[in-house]
Amino acid sequence: MATIQVTHLVQGYATTTVLNDINLETNPGDIVALIGPSGAGKTTLIKTIMGMLRPKSGRVSVFDQAMPNRALLAHIGFMAQTDALYTDLTGRENLNFFGAMQGASRSALQVQLAHAAEVVALTPDLDRRVSTYSGGMKRRLSLAIALLNDPPLLILDEPTVGIDPELRRQIWTELHTMASAGKTILLTTHVMEDAEEATQLLMIRDGAAIAQGSPTALMATYHVQSIEEVFLAAGRQQDAHISHV
Template identity: 50%
Template sequence: MKLKSTECSLKLNNERVSGLQNAIHIEELSKSFKRKRVIKPLSVQIESQKIYGLLGPSGCGKTTLIKMIVGMMKPDAGGITVLGKRVPDASLLSEIGYMAQSDALYTELTGRQNLEFFAKLYGMSKSERKIRIDYAAEIVQLSNDLDVSVFAYSGGMKRRLSLAIALIQNPKILILDEPTVGIDPLLKQSIWKELERLKAEEGKTILITTHVMDEAERCDKIGMLREGEIVAIGTPMEIKAQYHAASLDEVFVKIGGGH
């Protein structure tokens, strides 16, 4: 699916990003809460125009790490560079599409009004807003429910609207915290096809957290997080070979992710 009105801006965006080997560079990052070390000093490079999966059990630090990358949380030590800019940087807000683990929606508004609100925040013209809203709603299969109050949405519909909001401003980087939780298998497949298209055709960099191993298999590279540390990193095939495992589920158990 291509949007003709954005082809020129996409080309310019891709040319700027292509010069950066790593879209996200994390160096010696750490974070503690009430003396508990949630993220131990870690360093990770996330390449441009790739889908990078961050895996780990609940409580391992995935969401904390994501929030620091987005600039919502300040690390205790270390630094993060996104698209060549040190986080936090207000100019990055329009470059990152962020989908949080918990839905931050205006439930008294309709789905369309939510999308309109966020599109206006990014200064889109009326015609551009219509194109982006139609595109995002179609991707998450909410086109027929846009004029319904979000209060009446199911949990899965709210997740889909949150993903649409992350896509609305055509960002260079998508950061998605467990985006397919509560979404039916058919729609999940459709969303993953679009993520792969966004990477291949529009040069997006996508960072996604997940518990689901079949989704992890679709990532170009994955990092396995346990108790605030990256304990394995590489392509799905490389990690399985490293741990002499037939599946990522088996690797997950071997590194202690199954307890």
């Protein structure tokens, strides 16, 4: 069973088309990175998979059920691009609030909370108000909230923005451990170092999938040594194709 299945998705706002014929399948153990520049359509795709936007055409299913589907949300650890935190509350209070909303028992929640805070290195700052946090700390708290319930599917929109290299490494180690345990991780990024950590890549440019596959397969296809070069080569191919139609 595919965790996420996107088939011939066309998506947009009002009369504009933002995504054109996107296809994606993710399976347990996959770490899938959506890569593309700002405005490419990454967040629009994430919101459509989450059921926050209905497809203009095409199909989106999660755990073999069509989205939108409110009941499925309990099984998805979601981190939005814009932090949705209570800034008057402390980090711990935010974690307790969102954990309770996800239906965790009080005792189970304390164990999960401690683990999630460790993963994002926020343990020493948990009792400070979120209004005193830096941008990166807010990203880390949002990530901790997404991890809280130990969900089988993580959907993370720009999780590494504002996070320093050492902590980035620690977070990636945790994501690899989770994927090895059979979880599915879908994330967006415009940073090539993140893309190199993924098992599958979907490169989006101007709403179109310009390249798709594992990092090693893509580098072999384009005869290049880096993900960045794959993106540039696939982009040139897209431009050449557009100028011919």
